Amino acid sequence: DQQVKQNSPSLSVQEGRISILNCDYTNSMFDYFLWYKKYPAEGPTFLISISSIKDKNEDGRFTVFLNKSAKHLSLHIVPSQPGDSAVYFCAASGGRGLTGGGNKLTFGTGTQLKVEL
Amino acid sequence: NAGVMQNPRHLVRRRGQEARLRCSPMKGHSHVYWYRQLPEEGLKFMVYLQKENIIDESGMPKERFSAEFPKEGPSILRIQQVVRGDSAAYFCASSPLRTGTGANSPLHFGNGTRLTVT
Numbered sequence: 515d516q517q518v519k520q521n522s523p524s525l526s527v528q529e530g531r532i533s534i535l536n537c538d539y540t541n542s543m544f545d546y547f548l549w550y551k552k553y554p555a556e557g558p559t560f561l562i563s564i565s566s567i568k569d570k571n572e573d574g575r576f577t578v579f580l581n582k583s584a585k586h587l588s589l590h591i592v593p594s595q596p597g598d599s600a601v602y603f604c605a606a607s608g609g610r611g612l613t614g615g616g617n618k619l620t621f622g623t624g625t626q627l628k629v630e631l
Numbered sequence: 632n633a634g635v636m637q638n639p640r641h642l643v644r645r646r647g648q649e650a651r652l653r654c655s656p657m658k659g660h661s662h663v664y665w666y667r668q669l670p671e672e673g674l675k676f677m678v679y680l681q682k683e684n685i686i687d688e689s690g691m692p693k694e695r696f697s698a699e700f701p702k703e704g705p706s707i708l709r710i711q712q713v714v715r716g717d718s719a720a721y722f723c724a725s726s727p728l729r730t731g732t733g734a735n736s737p738l739h740f741g742n743g744t745r746l747t748v749t
Contacts, residue, residue, distance in 0.1 A: 518673075520673075548737055550740075555742070556742050556743075557635070557637075557722050557724075557740035557741050557742045557743050558674070558722070558740045559740070560737040560738070560739070563737060603673060603674065618664070618676055618679055618687060619664075619666075619674075619676065619738060620676065621666075621673035621674040621675070622673050623671075623672055623673040624673055
């Protein structure tokens with residue numbers, strides 16, 4: 515049962531344009547959402563997060579939008595740069611229904627972003 | 632650099648051998664999480680530990696896998712009698728405290744141990 519879904523395995527964008535990565539979730543108990551970036555042979559690196567009480571969070575070139583009614587979030591990167599080429603994972607946590615609480619994260623399968631010159 | 636340290640980076644084991652993966656959390660972090668990434672998949676939660684306590688092991692396979700986080704030393708993920716299906720990247724992450732619902736302290740991940748079972 516995939517509770518966090520990233521339906522696009524890959525995305526190719528030209529340098530300077532906007533990259534939009536999408537994520538859907540099914541568990542309405544999730545109340546905190548994160549995006550991680552991962553380079554080959556490295557661990558995931560935290561990028562940006564959003565609490566369910568907000569619908570937008572912005573940090574420099576990165577903005578995350580949350581649509582709770584649609585159980586959908588997206589990550590916008592603008593302008594995209596070649597160094598942004600990586601796999602992006604959407605993750606979710608929270609909810610008293612999850613064993614142990616804490617920072618247990620449920621990850622999507624990732625989207626490979628390629629920013630071309 | 633006081634990040635999450637995992638060793639070894641690469642581990643090759645023959646079927647039936649034991650694999651031990653080590654994780655030292657970031658300085659000041661007392662909570663450790665282990666995740667596994669199979670090829671072409673996302674990271675899957677395995678276990679969440681505090682010092683000397685297993686808090687949540689709901690993602691651990693019921694047999695052959697165990698984890699500990701002793702009072703002194705790193706956290707250890709142990710896989711006994713490895714099989715080819717155990718081949719994966721194993722990531723450890725740490726956080727400073729249990730933040731509960733609406734966590735605002737993101738996990739910090741190590742660079743992982745890539746286990747290959749031949």
